[in-house]
Amino acid sequence: MSDPKELAATWLNHLAVERGLSPNTLSNYRRDIDRYLDWLAAAGVTDLNRVQVTDLEAYVADLRRGDPERGRAPLAPSSTGRALVVARGLHRFGVAEGALAVDVAVDVSPPSTGRHLPDTLSxxxxxxxxxxxxxxxxxxxxxxxxxxxxxxxxxxxxxxxxxxxxxxxxxxxxxxxxxxxxxxxxxxxxxxxxxxxxxxxxxxxxxxxxxxxxxxxxxxxxxxxxxxxxxxxxxxxxxxxxxxxxxxxISPHTLRHSYATHLLEGGADVRVVQELLGHSSVTTTQIYTHVTAENLRQVWASSHPRA
Missing domain, CATH: 1.10.443.10 (Intergrase catalytic core)
Structure with missing residues (x-):
């Protein structure tokens, strides 16, 4: 089974039933899958077994470039990266199910996003x-x-x-x-x-x-x-x-970021904050330690006579 839409529907059902992804996450995955399959169809690719590494690289480049004539704005590196994660997930699932012979997406890298420190309120x-x-x-x-x-x-x-x-x-x-x-x-x-x-x-x-x-x-x-x-x-x-x-x-996530940052600034352990936020990995939570370090740097720069 290498029909793109059929494989995508099977994967989404797997994510919903076996992985227990939330409706919001599934909606985002479906949007990114539809975008990927539409791009493949426009490129004349109707069989996922025929997708090449160069196709995925071109897909990523097109997302970053956008298409003003069709009213498609360029995607930020982070959004492009998420879109690529979904495309890679589809190919990985296809190989695991025996529908695809080779996972051509595994070595395609997302665009660099740099280190983004979340916005917080004082x-x-x-x-x-x-x-x-x-x-x-x-x-x-x-x-x-x-x-x-x-x-x-x-x-x-x-x-x-x-x-x-x-x-x-x-x-x-x-x-x-x-x-x-x-x-x-x-x-x-x-x-x-x-x-x-x-x-x-x-x-x-x-x-x-x-x-x-x-x-x-x-x-x-x-x-x-x-x-x-x-x-x-x-x-x-x-x-x-x-x-x-x-x-x-400001967004609702700004208050979540502020909550985490203020806890760490108050002396909370990063692993405690990880549990409170519901992060599966402490690596996700550690972005907030960069925020507090940046605050220290700013205070030092504005206060130290030899800064």
Missing amino acids: IGEVEALLESVPTGETATAVDLRDRALLELLYGTGARISEVTSLDVDDLVGCEGLLRITGKGDKERIVPVGAAALEASNDYLVRARPVFANGKSHAALLNTRGGSLSRQSAWAALKSRAERAGVTKN
């Missing part, structure tokens, strides 16, 4: 962001929901999809320890502080009943009573950041 910027959302008597239901959302994101370091997938039962009676379901349905327990608990309880008592229509068990709801989507949560964060005067380009 503790002062995080406090400004959180405190800009009202919680008093004049606070609206949306205010209380957004405050709970932001406190949970920063207070637990969870991904946006992990927070929006929380049920009411996850928050009620959690006693300072929250069960998070992450990538691949892997569960982890993370501490949740007093500020996040207070904001969550305030929202559940005063605001959630305003939105609830009895059809959703999700903790965080939209104004129609459905589960708050990742896109709506992102929009809420961006809006609150603008009101707080935070000028950095």
Whole structure:
């Protein structure tokens, strides 16, 4: 079986059933596979056994170059690298299944991305962001929901999809320890502080009943009573950041990065932070040690008389 679409469908089913990849990850894989197969078809390749190393190298080059005539913007090195990982995964699966004779993709390297240090907020910027959302008597239901959302994101370091997938039962009676379901349905327990608990309880008592229509068990709801989507949560964060005067380009992951960085700066062990973030490898977490080292370098450069 070397028909590209048939093999791709089999692989995606394998990733969903055997590997337990999340729907979001599978959606990203499907997008990258479709892009790869469309490119092969345009190049006249209809049998994956006929793909050559030069084809994959040309594919990577085209992704980086883009196609303005077709409205395709150039992809960043990181996005191109992810697209290549998916193409390589498809070829590797084909060989393992006996559908392909040779894995021609194994030696094709992604473009260099350099070392990217994640954007973070200072503790002062995080406090400004959180405190800009009202919680008093004049606070609206949306205010209380957004405050709970932001406190949970920063207070637990969870991904946006992990927070929006929380049920009411996850928050009620959690006693300072929250069960998070992450990538691949892997569960982890993370501490949740007093500020996040207070904001969550305030929202559940005063605001959630305003939105609830009895059809959703999700903790965080939209104004129609459905589960708050990742896109709506992102929009809420961006809006609150603008009101707080935070000028950095902020995303839900920025709060996750800030959570990790502030823990390490406070003396937390990198392996503890690894567990809290749900990283399978400590190597992924170590990017934050580079961030704190960079902060030290900046302080030294601005303060030392011989810098």
